[in-house]
Amino acid sequence: MLSKKMTAAFNGQVAAELYSSYLYISMSAWLQSEGFPGAANWMGLQAREEVYHAQKLYNHILERGGQVKLGAIEAPPFKWKTPLEVFEQAYAHEQKVTGLINNLMSMAKAESDHASEIFLQWFVTEQVEEEATALDVVQKFKLAAGGAGFFMIDQELGARVLSQIVKDALTGTVASSN
Ligand SMILES: [Fe+2]
Numbered sequence: 001m002l003s004k005k006m007t008a009a010f011n012g013q014v015a016a017e018l019y020s021s022y023l024y025i026s027m028s029a030w031l032q033s034e035g036f037p038g039a040a041n042w043m044g045l046q047a048r049e050e051v052y053h054a055q056k057l058y059n060h061i062l063e064r065g066g067q068v069k070l071g072a073i074e075a076p077p078f079k080w081k082t083p084l085e086v087f088e089q090a091y092a093h094e095q096k097v098t099g100l101i102n103n104l105m106s107m108a109k110a111e112s113d114h115a116s117e118i119f120l121q122w123f124v125t126e127q128v129e130e131e132a133t134a135l136d137v138v139q140k141f142k143l144a145a146g147g148a149g150f151f152m153i154d155q156e157l158g159a160r161v162l163s164q165i166v167k168d169a170l171t172g173t174v175a176s177s178n
C-alpha cells in the first residue's frame, strides 16, 4: 500500500503531467495559428503522451490502494515569439519535470517503497528521451535560423506519429497503460 506521503506526491505528479499536456496543447494551438502545422502536430502528439503519463501514474496509485485526488491545473502561457522559443520552453519544462521525477524517486528510496522505485524507473528513462527529443528540435530550429529552414523543419515534424503503445492506452484497447 502506498503511504499517505507517496500518494500525495504521486497525485501531484498526475497534475504536473496534465499541466504538461495543457501547456503543449497551448503551444500546439499557437504553432498552428502561426503557420507551423507540422510543429503543431508534433506538439499535439506530445500533449497526448503526457496524458498517457498521467494515466500510468494514477493506475499506480489505484493499484497500490491509494486515493486519486486531482488538483487544480494552472493556465499555461498562450503566446510565443518564434517556434524556436516554443521548443526552448518545452525543453526547459521537460528538465523541470525530470527534477520532479527525481524527487519522487528519492522519496520512494527514503521510504523503501521498492514497488514505486521500480515503477518510477520507467519515468526516469522516459525523461531522458523527453529531454533529448525536445533538445533535438531546439537545435534544428537554431540551425535553420528562420525562413525556408523553418519551413523544412516544420515539414519534418509533421511526419511524427503516435507510438502504438500510447495509442492503445489512450483509446482503451488495452486494460492498463503499463
Ligand atoms: Fe511526462
Ligand SMILES: [Fe+2]
Residues within 6 Å of the ligand: 020, 050, 094, 097, 130
Ligand atoms: Fe514530457
